[in-house]
Amino acid sequence: MSANEHPLGISFEFFPPNTDTGREKLMLARDALAERKPRFFSVTYGAGGSTQERTYTTVKRVRESGINTAPHLSCVGSDKGALRELLASYRENDIDSLVALRGDLPSGMGGIGELRYANELVEFIRAETGDHFEIAVAAYPEAHPQAPSFEKDLENFVRKVRAGANLAITQYFFNPEAYFHFVERARALGVETPIVPGIMPITNYTKLARFSDACGADIPRWVRKQLEAYGDDSASIAAFGEEVVSDLCQRLLDGGAPGLHFYTLNQSAPTLRVLDNLT
Numbered sequence: 001m002s003a004n005e006h007p008l009g010i011s012f013e014f015f016p017p018n019t020d021t022g023r024e025k026l027m028l029a030r031d032a033l034a035e036r037k038p039r040f041f042s043v044t045y046g047a048g049g050s051t052q053e054r055t056y057t058t059v060k061r062v063r064e065s066g067i068n069t070a071p072h073l074s075c076v077g078s079d080k081g082a083l084r085e086l087l088a089s090y091r092e093n094d095i096d097s098l099v100a101l102r103g104d105l106p107s108g109m110g111g112i113g114e115l116r117y118a119n120e121l122v123e124f125i126r127a128e129t130g131d132h133f134e135i136a137v138a139a140y141p142e143a144h145p146q147a148p149s150f151e152k153d154l155e156n157f158v159r160k161v162r163a164g165a166n167l168a169i170t171q172y173f174f175n176p177e178a179y180f181h182f183v184e185r186a187r188a189l190g191v192e193t194p195i196v197p198g199i200m201p202i203t204n205y206t207k208l209a210r211f212s213d214a215c216g217a218d219i220p221r222w223v224r225k226q227l228e229a230y231g232d233d234s235a236s237i238a239a240f241g242e243e244v245v246s247d248l249c250q251r252l253l254d255g256g257a258p259g260l261h262f263y264t265l266n267q268s269a270p271t272l273r274v275l276d277n278l279t
């Protein structure tokens with residue numbers, strides 16, 4: 001079954017660009033990816049509201065494609081009043097899907113805010129706006145980096161779902177077994193919500209390694225070794241990355257994953273190449 005035929009299908013994530021060139025690139029990526037008829041696009045949000053305006057403007061531009069576009073929203077560093085206003089403004093502008101997160105405050109940037117964890121944000125959104133929004137939350141098949149244990153993190157994930165999430169999107173990972181294990185454990189705790197794997201195309205080893213260390217995503221040793229061996233040979237990194245990520249996606253879909261969510265980094269080509277390899 002191809003990704004497009006899947007009931008939940010595919011979705012693509014963007015970040016809000018801050019230059020004219022970045023905005024032009026995003027529109028090109030949006031148009032190329034819209035042709036794959038994604039279920040939705042989403043646009044990330046800087047913790048503490050640092051990209052609030054840009055996220056909103058980007059959502060408006062991206063959804064001109066006719067594809068439903070969900071802003072991400074994080075609660076860390078924000079107060080309830082500001083979140084209430086933002087939710088009201090989203091509703092007035094016909095936005096009906098959100099990705100609800102705690103977020104991470106850059107060090108030295110203000111206090112935690114009134115809502116400490118994503119489950120509290122989901123509760124708040126439901127209390128303020130009822131069933132207006134379809135809410136997606138984050139899931140961590142390899143455990144969130146700050147979690148004391150996999151089990152505690154799983155319990156906290158279940159909390160977010162019970163607070164009213166409709167969908168979960170995972171942090172990226174390269175080991176399909178981590179995903180299947182997480183889904184099995186969540187199902188055993190009564191979670192019925194679809195859990196969609198988050199997919200990070202591999203294009204640049206240095207950036208991927210840095211980011212993976214920060215967010216707790218494991219790059220398997222054999223992948224790391226091979227990518228390291230390519231050094232500055234970006235064509236070989238891209239070709240090998242495409243093979244690894246296509247194989248991962250195929251295994252996930254074959255094993256029953258209810259769709260794929262791509263972290264596109266505002267580029268269409270790496271994601272499209274992976275999609276074209278899926279059968």
Ligand code: FAD
Pocket residue numbers: 043044045046047072073074099100101102103104116117118119137138139144145146147148152153154156157159160169170171172198
């Ligand atoms: P939470 O679910 O609140 O979990 C954070 C930590 O607290 C975990 O260790 C958890 O085990 C623990 N915890 C949770 N609830 C409780 C509780 N009630 N009591 C005690 N401990 C608890 N970041 C951004 O800044 N902007 C974005 O747009 C963005 N988009 C993302 C999209 C996806 C799909 C994913 C997977 C991540 C995204 N992130 C984004 C990163 C995310 O904000 C960070 O991973 C952040 O550290 C955790 O956010 P969360 O919503 O998962 O937090």
